[in-house]
Amino acid sequence: MSKGFSKEFLWGGAIAANQSEGAWDEDGKGMSVADVIKFHSKIYVKDYKKQMEITSQQIEEAIKDKSEKKYPKRRGIDFYHKYKEDLALFAEMGFKTLRVSIAWSRIFPTGEEEKPNEKGLEFYEELFTEMKRLKIEPIVTLSHYEMPLELSVKYNGWEDRKIINLFVKYSKTCFKRYKNLVKYWLTFNEIDSIERHPFITAGIIPEQCKNIKQSIYQAFHHQFIASALVTQECHKIIPESQVGCMLTKLTTYPNTCNPEDVEKTLIKNLLNYFPADVQVFGEYPVIIQNMLEKENIIIKKESGDEDILKNNTVDFVSFSYYMSLTESANENSEKTAGNTIFGVKNPYLPSTEWGWQIDPKGLKISLLELYDRYKKPLIIVENGMGAVDKVETDGKIHDDYRKEYFKKHFEQMKEAIEMGVELFGYTSWAPIDIISAGTSQMSKRYGFIYVDQDDYGNGTLKRIKKDSFYWYKKVIESNGEDLE
Template sequence: MGFRKDFLWGGAVAASQVEGAWNEDGKGMSVADVATYKPNVDVKDYKKNVTVSSEDIAKAMKDFSTDIYPKRRGIDGYHHYKEDIKLFAELGFKTLRFSIAWTRIFPNGDEDTPNQRGIEYYKNVIAELRKYNIEPLVTLSHYEMPLHLAVKYNGWADKKIIDYFVKFAKVCFDNYSDVKYWLTFNEIDSVTRHPFTSAGIIPDKSDNLLQDEYQALHNQFIASAMVTKLAHEIIPGSQVGCMLTKLTTYPATAKPEDVLAAENKNLMNYYPADVQAKGEYPKLVLRFFERNNINLDITKEEKHILKENTVDFISFSYYMSMLEAGDESTLEMTAGNTVVGGKNPYLKTTAWGWSIDSVGLRTSLVQLYDRYQKPLFVVENGMGATDKVEDGKVHDGYRISYFKEHISEMKKAVDDGVDLLGYTSWAPIDLVSAGTSQMSKRYGFIYVDLDDEGNGTGKRLKKDSFEWYKNVIATNGEKL
């Protein structure tokens, strides 16, 4: 069968990882602007090692440097977006997934009126994409909520944030009404893995962190549903998707206890998409809340909002798979994409220890489509690697092999009957890593001459994978 004729090939980036210009043109501070350079994170306690304290935040707010806060500088995409979009057009992109930084529109998040300079910036970005017939796929919240809302309200743990977010979304819909495809929250399930980055929750301000995490997640569900309704009203024909971190988990063995443990892990991964696609909480998840004394503030009106405003499609990131066992002490643990799990001895890994499992992408697509019967969109997939420039070139055959294997399995899933809208690689251009704030962890088809300290020319350079992906898009995935 092959991919549909209107298949949306492209790439994905986030404002906080590419734009830089963290305090220009009226932009306020976001949670990303206090993220420090952390190349080595202890696998044994990932969550503890990425925690941000009130003291850390207070210090960062007084420090205007970009030395230890790499996301403040990004790759200076704010000033290079025309150059970068031209390269994406040369690749043949049909779509570009990017995020609108909330703090460019509402610097603190709770202002009465938006920042016009921020509004104009994204109008210019969208106009540049339209110039090359590239369809925008816009994420409203991608790990960059206003720092002010985190400090004042402890982020999404407070229901007041819902109204602020809906107001922000309405400004976006009113001003960018020609955008058809929208995502509400990036990897919404990640609130329970890195609550500050994903939801602005400052752990030392929480009396019951677990309770606050799941309440924040619920508040994001409500905001997502309200925003979905709003988009359909303001932009007729618009399509709104949820976005899940697809954490494909296999049982470590055929031992029944291991199989059950893997099933439970997958259930908790699916449930955020369940709520947004089906409009209600799974009963097994409600039982999990009872067992863990998690008492969510859910009103009858909110239940109605969820049920009446489900998403149009399911989007997800897929990077790796992991193992689960009834007895975790039997597993060798590894980490990747902010997740800790069992290492699979049958799979190779990247330099950062992420398992490479292309068949897992096919498995994920089939499972998701069977579960939801809604169109799917792969909006993140890629590998971080240490690239070297030799004689003005980057020979990244390892990246080509990775994508060739994953796109091949994706094509098989389509042949299986999966309704797939598109594929946006993470990331088409080198950027600052979300988890570690490194530049040396490179993902792109385009090399950016900057190191972990921000030194370099910033010059863009096409890697070998650039021409390869260009040919993949030109042949609609027929030639890999």
């Protein structure tokens, strides 16, 4: 019986290329779907879905506009040039691991080149080499909301089966180049999010679809096949490698004990689990198949697809967890925002400034649910709270609210481990302030390290250690025992 975090537990943090690197048009990099996402000063519940959508006209305007002003993900926090400085800070905190992503369009600018961009390959080789020098284990995501824009415009993204082979080629290129540097790989970031924001996740432009839901589920299938083929290739090229899937854990409770609320909650959670079910069990859940048939959603499959899925399942399950929501049959129930989603507000929970409800107990519940369902090793690869941080006159940032958030979540993680959950790591989102995925804001800060940049790109980009920096350093040194 475990009494806490194992000695090998991987403490660290997580960032994404499109939110941190910048250098969007340097060294041969092509445009990605992230490079056409505009800044929004605030996302409100009623506008949430609308602000995550995009049109062909907006894409054309973004392609013509070469500036970074309206498109914050183009500039990020200049991690591309400052990665050694940032890695040194992570090493000072004692990081055992760092989750990063590779920008696909930095390796294959349009996605269809015969040969990869050497400058892009060199950057990540230098990044991973520096991480290994600092004894920071890389966890690398192959697709994290940054597919080449050309593949979206030309093929409507993952709706087209042609993307599978292009993704496999890109992935094999990475495996061969970094086989001595990277052991842990993730295929798709929050793969379930295709339904919530199809363009960012899968390059799908809604107006190009005859039936948007049909397009979404066809894209799901193509990503499932790609994930399985990539898992197979990774195991061949890097025999000791571990490949995981990645799920947005959108933990949802019934708003009341009304059986209608309970049923709606059950269906919502089944849909949330569905993509991970396919990648872990190697087959489509029967209930999901029946639901799609009733809606006349017919997924086009090729001969051999079932065997590909069944024979190449993932080694572990990774997930993000930020908040929980509730579900209600009452259409007039009060709503609140969450991680690229909104749902019914829970009256028992506090909220962040962006309306995300803070629920540490929900993390323990999520760990128990996931481990009981999949019986695979788990790793939390995103967890944190966005907040407005204030730099005091002495240059310090006192973020006790962040320390309190993490403390309560770590306590619940430990309890889950003691109940038998096989949790082998944790990477906070994001250990350094980066551009927000949903709003493209800079003022929505998650980091232990402050970056001097505002929502409009003004600032020196100076890195400043927050109070939470020293606190997380102490947590890692004590392997999760000292949370005060």
